Amino acid sequence: MLVTVERLTKTYGKFTAVQDVSFVVHAGEIAGLVGPNGAGKTTIIHMMLGLISPNAGSVRLFGKSLETDREQILQRLNFTSPYMAFPVRLTVLENLRVFAGIYNVRDPAAKINELLEQFGIGRLKKKPMSRLSSGEITRVGLCKAFLNDPELLLLDEPTAYLDPQAAVQVRAVLLDLQKSRGTTILYTSHNMHEVERMCDRILFLSKGSIIATGTPIEVTCSILNEDRSAPALEEVFIRIAGRTPDEAVSN
Amino acid sequence: MKLYRIRSVIRRHTYEVIHNANHITYMVYWPVVNILVWGFFTLYLRHGDALKPGVVSCLLGAVILWGLFNAFQRDMAVGFLEELWSRNLVSLFASPLSVSEYVTGLIVVTLAKAMVGLSVGALIAWLFYHYDMFLMLPMLLPFILNLVLFAVAMGIVVTGLIFRYTTKFQAMAWSFAGILMPLSCVFYPLSSLPSFLRPIASILPTTQSFEGMREVIESGGFSISHFRLGLGLNLIYFIFAIFFFRWMFEAARSRGLLVKME
Structure with a gap:
């Protein structure tokens, strides 16, 4: 297993953000972490990165614990999210050079140019971040995420600020890079059609707990409690959004 | 720790200095303004007869060294x-x-910036007021080192506070050194403080540095005791700063x- 999460719990005072969550992610798969706002997706990813400490439970990545092997683990993975940003006065190239240095990328100039072209933003490399659109910043974040050829990629809503055309392009690049390098991806999105297209397996979260796991079609049939020939995660999403975890699990 | x-x-911070004019303001503008204002003030004082010898030089030296300490602590937090x-x-x-x-990495960049400010201040004092700090530099260096070490420790403490209390604490980045200033005996000797404040003031490495600086300027002698005490205190503050930051x-x-800092 590349990722083993066991009984992970995070509370803030009386509020429980994540409750007793366990899952695994196998090498080479694209696993989707989906659920309504506040379901705990981003908190789980932040705990996997060591940015938030859990109240209980453990995260093992590449068979190692962040508590003891943080540096080796984080060298082998990468992450992007629309909620993170870059220093705005620095140019795209300067920002990526800083991160290339942190990840000790060999031949950083060539690597950065290659990624900028792949994500269609080669023309922007000398522009300061302050002059980029949200979609362009998202793509710079994706370039940063691929700088170290990660074995594991945590993508938190990677197409959130992209227009449909750019989103299609980015998904194609992601799938292409995943196939050519065998990268394992943990993917969160609110776009259920995107999740159906991208993910081999999904983990459906509601109010901090996992309520269903399986392929998109398995989750669809399980939650809707009927046979379907095609996944319908949007329908599942709408049905789940209004329920409590107990109701969903008992169903 | 990995060098790369x-x-x-x-x-990352060098790029920021290149692109952000505020850094030039912090590095050069304020040291220049401070030394000009205090320089003219000392010219005015020179007209009086009641001043002890060396007071004017002590004032200029204090302005330059306090500028270094203040800039270091502030730039680290900023x-x-x-x-x-x-x-x-x-x-x-x-x-x-x-x-x-x-x-x-942040300390290295901050040190470089503080040294630019120190050099500019010293150069202006030399050009305009014939105050040659460079002549005394070998004997002042140990005290400058102690000031830098204490600024690092305080910078770490302020950074830790910003981590914990986020931007609610950001005003401290500019004002934390000011809290220490009255007790650091920057412009006056420790003996001029009320007796109940002296024990508190004497456990600040800044006080030891400025006392040492005055001895260098007034008598030309190097006070090993002020240096040693300052260094020992710095060690204690530094250990405290590391534990405090981790906490x-x-x-x-x-x-x-x-993930929610703003």
Whole structure:
């Protein structure tokens, strides 16, 4: 297993953000972490990165614990999210050079140019971040995420600020890079059609707990409690959004 | 700690200095304004007869060295605040970069910036007021070292407070050194403080440095006791600063503040 999460719990005072969550992610798969706002997706990813400490439970990545092997683990993975940003006065190239240095990328100039072209933003490399659109910043974040050829990629809503055309392009690049390098991806999105297209397996979260796991079609049939020939995660999403975890699990 | 990661932090902050005119203001403008104002004030004082010899030189030396301490502590905290304002913390701390590597890189950049300010201040004092700090530099260096070490320790404490209390604490980045100023005996000797304040003042490395500086300027002698005491105190403050920072950092991680800082 590349990722083993066991009984992970995070509370803030009386509020429980994540409750007793366990899952695994196998090498080479694209696993989707989906659920309504506040379901705990981003908190789980932040705990996997060591940015938030859990109240209980453990995260093992590449068979190692962040508590003891943080540096080796984080060298082998990468992450992007629309909620993170870059220093705005620095140019795209300067920002990526800083991160290339942190990840000790060999031949950083060539690597950065290659990624900028792949994500269609080669023309922007000398522009300061302050002059980029949200979609362009998202793509710079994706370039940063691929700088170290990660074995594991945590993508938190990677197409959130992209227009449909750019989103299609980015998904194609992601799938292409995943196939050519065998990268394992943990993917969160609110776009259920995107999740159906991208993910081999999904983990459906509601109010901090996992309520269903399986392929998109398995989750669809399980939650809707009927046979379907095609996944319908949007329908599942709408049905789940209004329920409590107990109701969903008992169903 | 990996050198290439520290180098990347240095590179990141060097880019910021190049692109952000505020850094030039901090580095050069304020040292120039301070030394000009105090310089003219000392010219005015020279007209009087009642001044002890060396007072004017002590004042100018104090302005320059306090400027160094103030700039170092402030620039370290502001350097960290820049990560926070640009929401870059998540990317940085989701990478293999460790907190100690980040702080080391920040210290190197801050030291370089503070040295620019110190040099500009000393140069203006020499050109306009014939105050040659460079002549006394070998004997002042140990006290400058102590000031820098204490500024690092205070910078670490302020950075830890910003981690924990986020931008609610950002005003401290500019004003923390000011809290220490009255007790640091920058412009007056320790003996001029009320007796009940002297024990508190004497446990500040800044006080030991400025007492030592005055001895160098007034008598030309190097006070090993002020240097040793300052260094010993710095060691204690530095250890305290590291533990305090780790405590604040873990509290921020536990409360999920690293990903919500704004």
